[in-house]
Amino acid sequence: MSYVAIDIGATNIRVAVGDYNGIKEKKVEKTDTIDGAVGVSAQIVRLIDSFGIEEPISIGIGSIGPINHAMGIITNTPNYPFNNIPITEPLKEQYKVPVTIVNDCTAAVLGEQMFGAGQGIENLVYVTISTGLGGGAIVDDNLLLGKDGNAVEVGHFTLDPESDIICGCGCRGHWEAFSSGKNIPAYAEKLLEKNDWRKGLLFDLSGGDPKKLKTENIFEAAKKGDKHALQIIHEIGLKNAIGFANIVNAYDPELITIGGSIALKNPDLILKPILENIEKHTINRSPEIMITPLGQDSVILGALAFAMRI
Numbered sequence: 001m002s003y004v005a006i007d008i009g010a011t012n013i014r015v016a017v018g019d020y021n022g023i024k025e026k027k028v029e030k031t032d033t034i035d036g037a038v039g040v041s042a043q044i045v046r047l048i049d050s051f052g053i054e055e056p057i058s059i060g061i062g063s064i065g066p067i068n069h070a071m072g073i074i075t076n077t078p079n080y081p082f083n084n085i086p087i088t089e090p091l092k093e094q095y096k097v098p099v100t101i102v103n104d105c106t107a108a109v110l111g112e113q114m115f116g117a118g119q120g121i122e123n124l125v126y127v128t129i130s131t132g133l134g135g136g137a138i139v140d141d142n143l144l145l146g147k148d149g150n151a152v153e154v155g156h157f158t159l160d161p162e163s164d165i166i167c168g169c170g171c172r173g174h175w176e177a178f179s180s181g182k183n184i185p186a187y188a189e190k191l192l193e194k195n196d197w198r199k200g201l202l203f204d205l206s207g208g209d210p211k212k213l214k215t216e217n218i219f220e221a222a223k224k225g226d227k228h229a230l231q232i233i234h235e236i237g238l239k240n241a242i243g244f245a246n247i248v249n250a251y252d253p254e255l256i257t258i259g260g261s262i263a264l265k266n267p268d269l270i271l272k273p274i275l276e277n278i279e280k281h282t283i284n285r286s287p288e289i290m291i292t293p294l295g296q297d298s299v300i301l302g303a304l305a306f307a308m309r310i
């Protein structure tokens, strides 16, 4: 008998079995984006069955948001092609065990507290900088959920209401629109419009077409010292510093850990500008801010922690 933990991402889906000692076995696939709103739950059932376990004790899910925690659905995520995706009901019907879905970062912050850098800490926030940007918070040892389960949608903090950068959710100047993997290229293109960038690595990597810039090109060029790429990273860093400062002002955490593929692949380029600029925007005492030691497993470890709490 094992607990089942699931991490539903816009790009990858991870399914694992585990217990209080952590993950015993894990499988990763690209998230189904072709079989409509029911494709993801069918994919999850197939993955769970592939472990060959008799029956799960319970199933915990950390998912891209926004979600409706009570209805067990993913509602209208900007980074996935379908809306109102049923998750918990198909799994309850299939396995007849308790199933719960929480926002992925809500799961991750619980995972950080149970398995990672947050052990013994009662005030902590987890931020993911990945395809999208999101957060989860524990305040006074209480995990924040909110009325629908979206209490810490920090990626949709408005940083600049007059910006011409539009978020995937449709709003203007949201944090995620500047700093997440999916949105960095469009922001970079805007920044490059103001500069003559027709020389250097970034120009070469994109073939001279700003519309062909990829997020990984920008970080790669920055690591090699390309000045235009470094300028873009600096601007993103300034936006991140404001976002993190808003978190510090709102939740007064002792620790913030950062995960997500953009941060995990580029820890120094992400962390340094935040640490250098955050205090320009905070009133509260600064917390420790670090890359999560749990790497790619923070959400799924959180989903596991949730499965054991049901």
Ligand SMILES: [Zn+2]
Binding pocket: 155, 156, 167, 168, 169, 170, 171, 174, 176
């Ligand atoms: Zn938004």
